[in-house]
Amino acid sequence: MEEVNITIIGAGVIGLACAYLLSEEFTDIAVIEKNSSFGQETSSRNSEVIHAGIYYSVGSLKAVTSKRGSELLYEMCSKNNIPHRKTGKLITALNEEDFKQIEKIYVNARQCGIERVHIISRQEIKVMEPLIEAEKALFVEDTGIVDTHRLMDFLYHKSKSAGVICSFSTEVTDIKKISSGYEVSLCEPSGDSSGDRFSFHSRVVINAAGLFSDKIAEKAGIDIDENGYKLYYCKGQYFRIRNPEKFSIKHLVYPPPTEVSLGIHITPDMGGGLRLGPDASYISEIDYTVDEGAKKYFWESVSKFLPSLKEEDLILDTAGVRSKLQPEHGPFRDFIIKDEEEKGLPGFINLIGIESPGLTSCLAIAEMVRDFVRRRL
Ligand SMILES: Cc1cc2nc3c(=O)[nH]c(=O)nc-3n(C[C@H](O)[C@H](O)[C@H](O)COP(=O)(O)OP(=O)(O)OC[C@H]3O[C@@H](n4cnc5c(N)ncnc54)[C@H](O)[C@@H]3O)c2cc1C
Structure with missing residues (x-):
C-alpha cells in the first residue's frame, strides 16, 4: 500500500x-x-476582505491568527503580484447606541495590538466618502481586499x-x-x-x-x-450594485456588527464592482440560491448609511455558507x-x-x- x-x-x-x-x-x-x-x-x-482582526477577544485564535495572517497575506500578495488593495474600512455609527458599539470595538482592537484604528468625525467621513452619511465612524486603516481566486x-x-x-x-x-x-x-x-x-x-x-x-x-x-465539534450552517447572500461608478465608494463600509455577522456591508472588489452583504440565516442544508425577495432588506440596511442608493440599483449576486461552531443564539x-x-x-x-x-x-x-x-x- x-x-x-x-x-x-x-x-x-x-x-x-x-x-x-x-x-x-x-x-x-x-x-x-x-x-x-x-x-x-x-x-x-465570501467577501474577499483581509480583516485587521479588531472584533475578536484578546488572545482568541480568531484574534491572533487574523492579525498575524493579515500581515503575512499582505506581504505574500505584494511579493507575488496577487491582486489586493489596502482600502481601509469604516464602521459607521448613526446614533448613540452605534457609537457605544464602535467605541467598544476600538478598545478591543487596541487591546489586540491593532494600532491603526481611529474614531473619526462626520466631517472626516465626508472627506473620505462624500456619499456616506454617519455621525461618527471607526476607521480601520489595515483592512483590505484580495482576489481570492x-x-x-x-x-x-x-x-x-x-x-x-x-x-x-x-x-x-x-x-x-x-x-x-x-x-x-x-x-x-x-x-x-x-x-x-x-x-x-x-x-x-x-x-x-x-x-x-x-x-x-x-x-x-x-x-x-460530545466534543462540541458539530457545525451549523449559516448562509450569507450578496447583492451587487448595478452601477458602481455612480457611487465610487473606495472603502469598505460597515454598520456595527450583529451577534452572528459583521452586518450587511459595502465591499469594493478588485474588478471595480461594489457588493453588498452578506446577510445571515441559519439553514439545515447547504444551499447557494439568492432570494430576490431579500433585496428590499439589503437596500433598507445599506441606504441607512448610503441614502442615495435606490432599491433598483441592486442586482442578485452569490451566496456562501458559514461553517459555524456557534449554534443560532449560542455564545462565541x-x-x-x-x-x-x-x-x-x-x-x-x-x-x-x-x-x-x-x-x-x-x-x-x-x-x-x-x-x-x-x-x-
Ligand atoms: C458569506 C461569507 C463571507 C466571508 N467573508 C470573509 C472575509 O471577507 N474575510 C475572511 O477572512 N473570511 C471570510 N469568510 C470565511 C472564509 O471564506 C473561510 O474561512 C474560508 O474560505 C474557509 O476555507 P476552507 O478551506 O476551510 O473551506 P472551503 O473553501 O470550503 O474548502 C474545503 C474543501 O474541502 C473539500 N472537502 C470537504 N469534504 C471532503 C472530503 N470528504 N473529501 C475531499 N474533500 C473534501 C471541499 O470540497 C472544499 O473544497 C467568509 C465566509 C462566508 C461564508
Whole structure:
C-alpha cells in the first residue's frame, strides 16, 4: 500500500495554505479534494476582505491568527503580484447606541495590538466618502481586499511545483488509526453510484474540509457532539450594485456588527464592482440560491448609511455558507486548530469552524499546523 507523510483533506484556501507552507519543509504531501478543482466552496463564496482582526477577544485564535495572517497575506500578495488593495474600512455609527458599539470595538482592537484604528468625525467621513452619511465612524486603516481566486491559484501552483500531489474528484470516505499513522480511504466517482474505492497510509492527516470538517472528524472516530465539534450552517447572500461608478465608494463600509455577522456591508472588489452583504440565516442544508425577495432588506440596511442608493440599483449576486461552531443564539466559539493527540489520534490535525476571518488567517493557521507537523515528522 502506498504511504505519504502528510495528507491534507480539502483544497480550499486553508488546505492550500497548509500545502504551500508545508511543502517548503516536508516531502510526500497529498491534497485530496472531492470537487474537480480547488476553491469551489466557501473560499470562493465570501467577501474577499483581509480583516485587521479588531472584533475578536484578546488572545482568541480568531484574534491572533487574523492579525498575524493579515500581515503575512499582505506581504505574500505584494511579493507575488496577487491582486489586493489596502482600502481601509469604516464602521459607521448613526446614533448613540452605534457609537457605544464602535467605541467598544476600538478598545478591543487596541487591546489586540491593532494600532491603526481611529474614531473619526462626520466631517472626516465626508472627506473620505462624500456619499456616506454617519455621525461618527471607526476607521480601520489595515483592512483590505484580495482576489481570492488568484490567491488560491498562487498557493496551488506553488505547492504543485514543490512536489505536492493534488488529487481532484476524490472524496475521503474513511480514516482509520493504524500504528504508523492513518489509513485514508477514498472514493473516485466512476459514473456509477459506487465509485472506485482505494486507500493509502499517511503519517499525518490535516482535516481542512470546511463545511464537512465535522464529518471528517467523525470518520476518524471523534464524537462531535460530545466534543462540541458539530457545525451549523449559516448562509450569507450578496447583492451587487448595478452601477458602481455612480457611487465610487473606495472603502469598505460597515454598520456595527450583529451577534452572528459583521452586518450587511459595502465591499469594493478588485474588478471595480461594489457588493453588498452578506446577510445571515441559519439553514439545515447547504444551499447557494439568492432570494430576490431579500433585496428590499439589503437596500433598507445599506441606504441607512448610503441614502442615495435606490432599491433598483441592486442586482442578485452569490451566496456562501458559514461553517459555524456557534449554534443560532449560542455564545462565541473560536476556531478549532488542534492536534488530537489527547483523543488518541496523534498527528490528526483538526481545522474546524474556520469561518470568517479564515481567509485572512489562512497563512497563520498554516503556520500553526506546521508547528504541529514538526512534532510528528
Ligand atoms: C458569506 C461569507 C463571507 C466571508 N467573508 C470573509 C472575509 O471577507 N474575510 C475572511 O477572512 N473570511 C471570510 N469568510 C470565511 C472564509 O471564506 C473561510 O474561512 C474560508 O474560505 C474557509 O476555507 P476552507 O478551506 O476551510 O473551506 P472551503 O473553501 O470550503 O474548502 C474545503 C474543501 O474541502 C473539500 N472537502 C470537504 N469534504 C471532503 C472530503 N470528504 N473529501 C475531499 N474533500 C473534501 C471541499 O470540497 C472544499 O473544497 C467568509 C465566509 C462566508 C461564508
